[in-house]
Amino acid sequence: MPLVTRVTDLIGRTPLFELAVTDSGTRLLLKLEQFNPTGAAKIRMAREMVLDAERRGLLEVGGHIIESTSGNTGLGLAVVAAERGYRFTAVVDNHACKDKLRAMRAMGAELVFVADDGDDDLATSAREDLAAAMVAGQAGAYFTEQHNNDANAVGYYPVAEELLADVERVDILLSAVGTGGSLFGTATRLRELGCPARVIGVEPVGSIAFGGPGGPYWQSGTGTPPGATIGTAVDYSLLDEGVKVSDVDAFATARAVAAELGLMIGGSAGGSVFVGLERLEQFPPGSTVVTIVCDGGEKYLDTVFDDRWMGERELLDPAAEERVRAMVRRYAPATRRTDLADAR
Numbered sequence: 001m002p003l004v005t006r007v008t009d010l011i012g013r014t015p016l017f018e019l020a021v022t023d024s025g026t027r028l029l030l031k032l033e034q035f036n037p038t039g040a041a042k043i044r045m046a047r048e049m050v051l052d053a054e055r056r057g058l059l060e061v062g063g064h065i066i067e068s069t070s071g072n073t074g075l076g077l078a079v080v081a082a083e084r085g086y087r088f089t090a091v092v093d094n095h096a097c098k099d100k101l102r103a104m105r106a107m108g109a110e111l112v113f114v115a116d117d118g119d120d121d122l123a124t125s126a127r128e129d130l131a132a133a134m135v136a137g138q139a140g141a142y143f144t145e146q147h148n149n150d151a152n153a154v155g156y157y158p159v160a161e162e163l164l165a166d167v168e169r170v171d172i173l174l175s176a177v178g179t180g181g182s183l184f185g186t187a188t189r190l191r192e193l194g195c196p197a198r199v200i201g202v203e204p205v206g207s208i209a210f211g212g213p214g215g216p217y218w219q220s221g222t223g224t225p226p227g228a229t230i231g232t233a234v235d236y237s238l239l240d241e242g243v244k245v246s247d248v249d250a251f252a253t254a255r256a257v258a259a260e261l262g263l264m265i266g267g268s269a270g271g272s273v274f275v276g277l278e279r280l281e282q283f284p285p286g287s288t289v290v291t292i293v294c295d296g297g298e299k300y301l302d303t304v305f306d307d308r309w310m311g312e313r314e315l316l317d318p319a320a321e322e323r324v325r326a327m328v329r330r331y332a333p334a335t336r337r338t339d340l341a342d343a344r
């Protein structure tokens with residue numbers, strides 16, 4: 001690893017973790033994006049959106065970046081803005097994880113809330129309207145507009161390149177869809193590199209990108225809530241299948257993976273890992289299935305990993321957690337089993 005001088009030099013080259021293997025050799029690999037600065041994948045696209053705006057002359061020296069964010073995009077933009085000398089305002093709601101908001105502030109971001117304290121509804125569309133209105137009245141301000149910005153998906157092209165440096169091919173790419181940037185950007189680049197993977201998108205039950213009915217959900221940073229518009233980064237032409245996952249299953253999976261392996265993944269990653277594990281035997285024998293773990297579980301200690309928070313929302317399901325733990329044990333790769341046997 002060469003010496004680096006900027007935090008953004010630490011983006012990428014994230015590890016690939018073999019979570020599960022079937023007897024027929026189908027394996028589920030996790031691209032651990034929590035190893036990026038800010039602990040999330042989104043910093044990849046945050047940097048790309050800013051560099052793209054600079055190249056196109058949309059951001060001037062000392063300009064003002066404005067974005068509507070549920071947290072991870074804002075964290076990424078806060079880093080890039082600090083590094084490149086921009087002012088950054090994040091338009092947020094109280095559905096966002098508190099630690100993400102605190103960290104954005106720590107890195108110099110200004111926060112504007114669309115809802116009052118105590119109102120913790122997801123307010124994607126109100127956030128976007130406010131961000132657009134703020135930019136309209138202000139010279140030197142630029143709305144990165146992640147849902148409709150081509151640079152979002154382009155920011156994930158290196159994910160495909162890194163994957164193909166680590167494995168021969170990716171047969172199935174199975175991942176969470178919020179703006180769509182991470183899944184469709186990675187899928188686009190895989191195709192360009194001669195590896196057209198089957199693309200399976202995962203969204204929370206209640207999210208509307210793969211059809212209704214819409215409703216509330218607690219998985220953070222993913223999905224499209226009712227009333228929000230689906231942006232251009234969701235590329236349906238690349239989507240082979242859209243799957244919905246409940247908060248209960250997504251969170252049970254995040255908790256089970258933590259308890260079984262000591263690997264902390266976020267709630268949205270829990271959703272795609274759940275689908276991957278459940279479907280693993282149904283994929284063609286010998287398939288390489290990859291899930292992008294968009295962020296780590298450390299951001300959700302007050303929610304997904306807090307029994308009281310979970311219990312108050314009727315999300316706690318020990319039986320579901322045990323089912324996932326059993327799958328993780330059943331599909332344990334041989335090296336993990338041997339290590340355990342040796343240790344005992």
Ligand SMILES: Cc1ncc(COP(=O)(O)O)c(C=O)c1O
Binds near residue numbers: 042176177182222268
């Ligand atoms: C927590 C979380 N979930 C899901 C996603 C997927 O979002 P998108 O479709 O916007 O790339 C992200 C983005 O990296 C994320 O940070």
